[in-house]
Amino acid sequence: MESEQFRRSWPFTGVVLWMCLALPASAVAQDEGARLSALELLIRSPQLGGSDIPRDLPGPPGGVEVPLRADASTSSGAAMAGAQAVSATTLPDAPVRPSSGDASTPGLSEEMSPGGPEGSSALLSEAPRTGVSDGAPLTLLPESSPSRSFQVLPAVVAVVPGLLFHGLAPAIAGDGQTARRLFAMEGAGLGLIALGGVPIALTGASRRTIAPLYAVTLAGFSVFGISALANLYSVVSPTFDPGVPAATLPPLELEMGYQYVSDTSFDYDHFVSLGAVARLDSLKLEAVARLAPEDGNAQVRFGGAYRLLGAPEQRRGDTDGSSLDAELFGLYHRYPTEGFIVIGGDLGLRGRFAMSRVSPALAGSFAEASIGMSLQGYSYPGPVSDGNLHEQLLYSFGYGVWLGRGGPFKGEAMIFYDHRKDGFAGGLRTFGGGVVGNFGLRGRALLTETWGVAAEVAAGGALVGRLSLIYALGGES
Known part of the structure; x- marks a missing residue:
């Protein structure tokens, strides 16, 4: 996708390229003394393999690392590497003259260093070193680029x-x-x-x-x-350095942990948490189970998501992580003590948007939102009525950050609001008497290529906390 800056700058770039190709330039080649066009000079530049070495190397603190030797044995390969390194930065305006041919000052003009060749040798000897001995490459300290800093x-x-x-x-x-x-x-x-x-x-x-x-x-x-x-x-x-979305995630993840639910409506509060995620290109399958051993209460949620927009999680590459998924899930929740069962299905869309598209200052973060509908049926002893069927609007949004910066450690954390009221966290009653959803924080991370952790805390009509261990199969080797 073309950025706004690119769309604004391409006409100017086109004019510059047209001038290079069509207009003659009154330039004198440093080595030959012949009049060359701007295009010929461009071809002879270090970027395109030319040997025209800049001779106006700035002193500290400007410039970049340039390998120079204090003796006359500097190889042409080292000089070429220095020229290519210098070409990557903007040098201050300074007179550029052909080299005097003095081997003691390779790549430096006599005009830029006072005292001719002796001045050049003095400049080299006074240049800041980076822990090298005499005769070893000298390094000019890079100029510090402006960066954002924390302000109270x-x-x-x-x-x-x-x-x-x-x-x-x-x-x-x-x-x-x-x-x-x-x-x-x-x-x-x-x-x-x-x-x-x-x-x-x-x-x-x-x-x-x-x-x-x-x-x-x-x-x-x-x-x-x-x-x-x-x-x-x-x-x-x-x-801190902003995180980046993982370039790839394992095709299969298994999860096992513990969940605690503090709800005054139920006597049981300890659950075993189980989960599995399978990634099949654009299709992701997921199953989650929460089991209370002391009571037999069991919730199972299973289904999948299809990637409509954005790269699949298994081969995300260098993309920014923005995506849009269509989701379909089924739900089964058994309440043996209370004597009823809930069976239902969810259908919706879930999107994620990289906030770096809003501003570079928001790099490493993302926004997520979902919307859908849920249809559920309640099975309990007694006659069937219209109250056995229930539908509700599903909606959630959150703001998160990517935790990994490349390598085996990869993950994300997000603060969220979930409008759903029939989960373990339930809904939160407002001062006006209405009921909204629940708020929480969740995160998951692969610490190595094989092992990871997941955690979640949510507060609504009840308090819910969960901590799980993740085992990944088929990841990067």
């Missing part, structure tokens, strides 16, 4: 009043691009909340219109919440 004031502002005015913190940090885009996201979120919430209030939450209006309202809250979390991330991210 923007970090404080990101919380108060930044949670209400998204983009304020990066604006104070001097990042105008991130500030403008986060303010735009916040405005879009507030607009969606008003677009869905106002009609809900005017219609008295009519069952005929509540579903689409509720979805629009939840979408507004998700955009608002993501921009708030991105506001925090943008000012905290300079304290």
Whole structure:
């Protein structure tokens, strides 16, 4: 996908290339003294294999590592490597003259070093060394490039009043691009909340219109919440190197662990957690089981996701991790003590968006959202009625970070909101008497090519905590 910067710069690039190809240039070759065109000079450049070595090497702290020897035995290969290294950086304007041919000052002009060849030797002897002995390659220290650093004031502002005015913190940090885009996201979120919430209030939450209006309202809250979390991330991210999505994930992962549920409605709270994930190109199959040995309560969720957009997890390569999946899952939950069973199915879409597309300051993070519908049936002793069937809107969103930076360690962590109310965490009752979903934090990481860990904490009508061990099969060797 072409970036905005590329689309703006390609006309200028085309003009420059046209000038190089079509217009004559009054240039004199350093070695031959002949008048050459700009295209010929370009062909003779170090990037295209030419031997025209820059002679205006800057002193410290500018420049890059350039292998030079203090004696006259510098090989042409070392000089060529130095020229190619120098060509990768922008050198300050300085007079460039042909080499005097003095072997004691290879690649340096007499004009740039006072005192002619003696000055050049002095310059070499005074150049900062990087732990090498006499006669070994000398290294010019690289010029420090401007980089973002952590600032206390923007970090404080990101919380108060930044949670209400998204983009304020990066604006104070001097990042105008991130500030403008986060303010735009916040405005879009507030607009969606008003677009869905106002009609809900005017219609008295009519069952005929509540579903689409509720979805629009939840979408507004998700955009608002993501921009708030991105506001925090943008000012905290300079304290660490951003993570990257794993280039590939194992075709099969098995999971086993322990889950604790604190719910006043049930006497049992200890569960065995089991799971399996199989990745088959664009198709991902998943099965999860939660079993309470002391009571026999058992929940099984199984299904899969098909990758509609984005690279599959098993061969993601250098992509940024953005994706869109279609999901289909079945659910079976048995309550032996209470005497009923829940059977249902879920259908929906789940998307993930790399936040580096919003701003470079958000590199290493991603936003995720899902929407769908669930249809469930309840089986219990007694006559069947309309209350045995139940449907609900499924919606979730989160903001996460990638944990790996290449190598065997790969993973992610995400803070999320899940609007589902029939899970172990249930729903959270609001001050107005309504019920919303649950909030939580989850993460998983492969510590080696074979072993990893997964953890989750969620709070709604109940508190849920889970810790599992992951065993991967068929990963990278």
